Structure formats: structure tokens, C-alpha cells
Amino acid sequence: MLELDQFLQALEQADALEQIHDLTVGLRDQFQIDHVVYHWVSADGEQYGFGTYDPAWAQRYSEKEYLRIDPVIVGCFQRFDPVDWKKLDWSSKAAQAFRKDAIAHGVGNQGFSIPIRGPNGQLALLTASHTTDDESWAEFMEAHQREWILIAHYLNQKALQLEKGRTPEPVRALSPRETDALTYLGMGYSRGQVADLLNISEHTLRAYIESARFKLGALNTTHAVARAITEGLIVVGGAARAAAGGWPGREEGDKIAKSAAG
Amino acid sequence: MLRYIYANELSQFPVLQASMHRDRAVQFSERLKWAVTVDEMGWERDEYDDMNPLYVIWANPDGTHGGSMRFLPTTERTMVNDHFAELLNGEDIRSPFIWECTRFCLGQKSTPRVAAAMMLAGGELMRAFSLTHLLGVFDPRMVRIYSMIGASPEILGSAGEGRDKISVGLWPFRAEDRVKVLRRAGLSSEISEHWFNRSFGRSVQELQKAA
Numbered sequence: 001m002l003e004l005d006q007f008l009q010a011l012e013q014a015d016a017l018e019q020i021h022d023l024t025v026g027l028r029d030q031f032q033i034d035h036v037v038y039h040w041v042s043a044d045g046e047q048y049g050f051g052t053y054d055p056a057w058a059q060r061y062s063e064k065e066y067l068r069i070d071p072v073i074v075g076c077f078q079r080f081d082p083v084d085w086k087k088l089d090w091s092s093k094a095a096q097a098f099r100k101d102a103i104a105h106g107v108g109n110q111g112f113s114i115p116i117r118g119p120n121g122q123l124a125l126l127t128a129s130h131t132t133d134d135e136s137w138a139e140f141m142e143a144h145q146r147e148w149i150l151i152a153h154y155l156n157q158k159a160l161q162l163e164k165g166r167t168p169e170p171v172r173a174l175s176p177r178e179t180d181a182l183t184y185l186g187m188g189y190s191r192g193q194v195a196d197l198l199n200i201s202e203h204t205l206r207a208y209i210e211s212a213r214f215k216l217g218a219l220n221t222t223h224a225v226a227r228a229i230t231e232g233l234i235v236v237g238g239a240a241r242a243a244a245g246g247w248p249g250r251e252e253g254d255k256i257a258k259s260a261a262g
Numbered sequence: 263m264l265r266y267i268y269a270n271e272l273s274q275f276p277v278l279q280a281s282m283h284r285d286r287a288v289q290f291s292e293r294l295k296w297a298v299t300v301d302e303m304g305w306e307r308d309e310y311d312d313m314n315p316l317y318v319i320w321a322n323p324d325g326t327h328g329g330s331m332r333f334l335p336t337t338e339r340t341m342v343n344d345h346f347a348e349l350l351n352g353e354d355i356r357s358p359f360i361w362e363c364t365r366f367c368l369g370q371k372s373t374p375r376v377a378a379a380m381m382l383a384g385g386e387l388m389r390a391f392s393l394t395h396l397l398g399v400f401d402p403r404m405v406r407i408y409s410m411i412g413a414s415p416e417i418l419g420s421a422g423e424g425r426d427k428i429s430v431g432l433w434p435f436r437a438e439d440r441v442k443v444l445r446r447a448g449l450s451s452e453i454s455e456h457w458f459n460r461s462f463g464r465s466v467q468e469l470q471k472a473a
Contacts, residue, residue, distance in 0.1 A: 078270055078314045080335045081391055087463025117314075117338060146392045149358045153337065175353040203434035204416050207395045210357040214337070 003030050004147065004219055011154060012217070017162040020050040023155065028052045031144065033130040034108040038155055040163075041073060043121030048163075051127075057105035064101075069094045076115040077123055082145060085111035086134070110137040114152035124159070126152035147219065154217050174233050178212035181205060186225040186236035263321050264383050264454070266461035269314045278319055281327035282367070283307060289367045294401050294425065310334060310341050310364065318383040320369075320376045328369045329376040333361045333387065333396075342397055342430055349419030349430045355397055361387070363398040363433075368407075378411045378446035385443060386458050388435040396433045405429065411446045413439060 007026055014023065024036040037051030047067060049058070060066075067073055075088040090099055103109055108129040116124045126148065130137065174182070177198065184194040195205040209221055216231075218224035228234040265278070272279045283305030290296045290306055298306050313334060320328035334340050336355055340362040343354045363384060368377060384396050398415055400408075402425060408414050415431030422428055444451060 079268060079316075080338075081316070081462070084463070089463075146359070149392065153358055175355075176351070177353050201416055201434075203395070203436075204418070204432055206434065207355060207357075207360060207397070207432050208353070210359050210394050211336075211355045214357040214359075 004151075005223065007151075008154070008217070008219060008223070011158055014158055014162070017159065018050075020155065020159055020162075024051045027151065031128065031140075033128050033140070034106065035127070035129045037125075037127045037129070038159060039073075039125045039127065040156075040159065041067065041077075041123045041125075050159075053107060054105055057102070057107065060101070060105065066098055069098055071095045071098075072111065072113055072125070072127070073123070076113055076125055078117065078121070079115050080117055081115075082141075082149060083113050083115065084137075084141060085113070085129075108132075110134075112137075112141050112148070114149055116152055116156050118160075124152075124156040126155060150214070150219055153214070157217070174212055174215060174228065175208075177208045178215070179228075179234055181208045182212055182225050182228045183234045183236055185209075185221060186229060186234055264379055264457045264461075265317075265319050265321055266383070266387070266458065267317050267319060269311060269317065272317065275321075275325070277325045278321055278327055280305070281369070282317070282319060282330050285327050285369050286330075286365060286367045288370060290365070296428075308341075313339065316387075318380060318387070320372070320379050322369070326369070328372045329367065329380050331366045331380055331384070332364050334364075336360045336362055336397060340397075342399060346399060346419075346428075346430050349421055349428075351419065353418075357394070359392060359394045360397055360432075361393055363396040366398065366400055366404055374407065374410060375446070375448050377407045378413075378443055379449060381408070381411055381413045382440070382443045382447050382449065382454055384433065385435070385440055386454060389437070389440070390458065390462075394435055397430070398433065399428065399430055401425070401429075402427045412442050 007023065007030065010026065011023055014020065020038055024038060028034070028036040035052045037049060037053055039047065039049040039051070041047045045067060061070075069092070071088040071090050072083070072085060076083055090096060108131040110132055111127055111129040113125045113127040118124060128140075128148065130140070132140075180198055181194055184197055185191075189197070191202055191205060195202045198205065209224070212228070213219075213221060213224040216224045216227045218227050225234075229236065265275070267275065280303070283303075286306035287298075287300045287304055290298045291300050299308060300306050310332065316333040317330055318333070319330040322328045335358060336343070337358050341364050342350070342362050343356075347354065366380065387393060388396065400415070405414070405417075413433065415433045417429050417431040420427055420429040440451075444454065
């Protein structure tokens with residue numbers, strides 16, 4: 001996870017669209033796969049992308065207008081579930097010729113794409129591709145699906161932010177429950193203790209943590225807490241405890257904190 | 263059988279589509295008297311049906327609708343965040359791992375087995391796409407049905423009384439629920455996987471044959 005933290009830092013600091021390219025290179029090296037590509041397409045066929053494919057392939061893709069027949073694009077349009085390329089419809093002659101051409105240009109025989117829908121039929125895709133057998137590819141997807149889904153969303157938000165004229169979703173404030181959950185976690189309480197403090201089940205607590213993590217662009221809970229502190233969204237430690245008026249569940253919390261420390 | 267169908271592919275199943283929207287009119291307009299829109303064909307539809315949601319539909323042997331629900335990721339506009347924010351005390355839940363599940367509807371002759379099959383399908387989606395929760399909107403009858411099949415949601419908030427009551431709640435993904443729900447639905451694990459694979463693409467074996 002350490003390397004992904006570095007990726008997120010680089011993502012956060014990126015201030016030009018071209019840097020998305022470097023980020024895809026970083027992902028490729030880290031996951032040790034052939035290629036990583038970010039591709040943005042509008043409903044009327046406008047497109048741009050960044051990735052590690054051979055520039056000759058990107059050029060050819062554009063010249064041959066493969067966008068119209070690429071089963072990954074056709075199959076992912078309007079959907080929101082992650083897609084294993086094998087599950088797409090490659091039965092047409094055009095698709096088979098395209099696949100042959102793609103493999104000849106080093107794209108790889110396996111692929112995994114995360115589609116993200118935008119307004120007006122826009123589609124953003126983060127794709128991982130590789131040359132390997134079905135079994136090891138299935139293992140790769142299963143092991144990394146969660147990370148890739150998050151990375152896809154964060155990368156897309158960044159790309160939309162940097163691309164002029166395409167407004168990304170505004171950064172959302174944390175809700176009261178999310179703020180509470182991260183605050184208590186930041187104070188070192190366990191999930192079980194936090195759920196008790198908020199009077200909800202651990203399963204429901206997890207939903208608030210997932211939501212907070214996503215809004216903060218974080219990969220894991222530790223990172224989410226750190227980010228919330230940096231952004232000033234939560235206050236943990238002495239300041240919160242010393243604050244007048246007591247915070248919810250304070251006495252209960254102190255008791256738990258003591259027992260947790262002991 | 264269970265089908266997982268995006269809205270833009272639903273017209274390939276005209277009987278299923280029409281009977282689903284008509285059963286939704288019966289359940290939400292006639293029976294529950296919710297302020298929903300029913301068009302001249304007798305179909306209940308709303309703006310979220312226009313956002314290309316994913317439906318899970320139980321198809322009866324004659325091809326008509328036996329039960330259904332509708333999914334949208336909470337990273338996009340959702341009914342819960344648009345219309346039920348007050349039930350959540352201003353919480354807006356957004357995550358690619360939490361999908362909204364709305365318009366849970368059962369056909370008029372459907373048995374509890376169909377309800378269990380729908381729950382199974384929700385679990386299959388969670389399992390396949392790394393979801394942690396489904397965020398749902400439902401009526402009291404559905405709460406009873408869920409509890410009967412051993413898959414109660416955790417209610418986050420409710421409004422109204424008696425049959426007018428409407429609730430928002432979360433179903434967490436619990437791997438151990440699958441066996442229980444399979445048994446309730448009277449289905450095997452293999453057939454559930456088969457239906458899932460059929461909806462989400464050809465199986466690996468079929469592809470190898472085609473190559």
C-alpha cells in the first residue's frame with residue numbers, strides 16, 4: 001500500500017493534464033502489468049487519453065476510428081460495473097480484426113476496465129491490460145478490483161479538474177456521521193468502540209467510513225483520517241478533549257480510551 | 263430465472279419490461295399509494311429509470327415479471343440522496359462500493375422464494391463488484407419480507423406511519439448470508455452463477471470455443 005500512497009500524493013500534486021501520463025506509468029510499474037490507460041470519451045465521439053500504450057497504437061486507434069468498434073468502448077458505454085474484456089462481445093469480424101491488431105501492437109491479450117459515467121453520456125475508463133493466461137488474470141482482477149475502482153475514480157476526478165471546460169464533481173463536505181466516525185478513529189478507538197459511540201452497528205459504520213474515504217480521495221481508512229485532519233475537517237487529540245461543552249459520548253469515550261490503553 | 267439487465271437493453275425483453283413497469287404501478291401506485299407517475303400504458307416510471315440503471319429481474323417461466331429491483335451507484339445522482347436526505351439526517355452516502363437499490367417490487371403471484379432470489383441477486387452483485395453495502399428505500403411490507411428470509415436491512419431512517427411508512431436502510435455484504443439465501447430461494451450456487459455469467463457476458467469456455 002505504501003507505493004499507492006505515493007501514487008495518490010503524486011495525483012494530488014498533479015497540476016497539468018499531461019502528468020496523468022506519468023501517473024499511468026507509475027501504476028503500470030507498480031502493478032507489473034503491460035499497460036495502464038485512462039480514456040475519456042464523449043457521447044458524440046470526442047476523446048482523449050493518457051497511458052502506456054505504444055504511441056503508434058494510439059495513432060492507429062485514432063486513424064482507424066477504432067473507437068466506433070472497440071468492444072471495450074461499445075460494451076462499457078452507459079454501464080457502471082467493472083468489465084473483464086473476456087466478457088465483452090468480440091464476435092463480429094471487425095472486433096476480431098481489431099483484437100488481432102491490438103495484440104500485434106502489444107496491448108496484451110487480457111484487459112480489465114473500470115467505467116465511470118459522466119453527465120451527457122460521457123464515459124471515462126481506466127484500463128489495465130496484460131499478456132497472460134486466464135487464470136492468473138482472474139487472480140489479478142480479484143486481488144486488485146477494489147483498488148482499481150478507487151484509482152479510476154480519483155484519476156478521473158483529477159483529469160476532469162485539469163481539463164478545461166469539464167467540471168468535476170465538487171469536493172463534498174463530510175456529513176456529521178462521517179465526521180464523527182473519522183474523529184473517533186483518529187483518536188485511536190477501534191471500529192467496535194466507534195460503532196458503540198455512534199449507536200450503530202459495525203456494518204453501518206463501515207458504510208460511513210467508505211463514504212468518507214471516497215469523498216476524501218483516500219485509499220484506506222488511515223489515509224482518510226490523515227487527510228481529514230490535514231484539511232481541517234476533523235480535530236483529534238488534546239484540542240477536542242479540552243473543548244468546552246463536551247463532545248458526544250465523551251464520558252463513555254474516556255472510559256473506553258482508558259481500557260483500550262490498558 | 264434471474265436476469266441482470268441495464269435499462270438500455272431492457273427493450274430486448276418487451277414482455278418482461280412491460281410487466282415489470284405494470285407490476286410496479288400496482289405495487290407503488292395502487293397498493294402503497296405513493297405519489298408515483300403511471301403513464302398511459304399503465305407503466306410506473308421515474309427519472310431514475312432514465313439514468314440507465316441496472317435492473318435485477320426475476321423472469322417467470324412465461325417470460326413475465328416476477329420481481330425486480332433497480333440499482334444505481336451512489337457516486338452518481340441517486341433517489342436516496344435527492345429525495346430522502348431528511349430520513350438520513352443530512353447524511354449523503356457516496357461510494358463506488360455502495361449501490362442504491364430502489365423500486366423493490368414483487369409480482370402479484372410471487373412467492374417468498376422470488377423475494378429470496380432477489381436478495382440472492384443483490385448479494386451476487388455485491389460479491390462480484392466488491393460492494394460493501396446496498397442502500398435501499400422500501401415499504402413496511404418489504405421489511406417484513408426481508409426479515410422473513412433472514413436478510414433484514416439496518417434501518418437508517420423512516421417517515422410516515424403504518425402502510426405509508428417509508429424507510430431507508432443498508433444491507434451490508436456478509437459472505438455467510440449467501441448459503442442461507444440460496445436455501446430460501448431454493449436455488450443452487452451453480453445456477454445462480456450461471457445466470458450471473460449469462461447476463462454479464464459469455465463464459466470463459468464459450469470464448470475459448472469462439473477463438
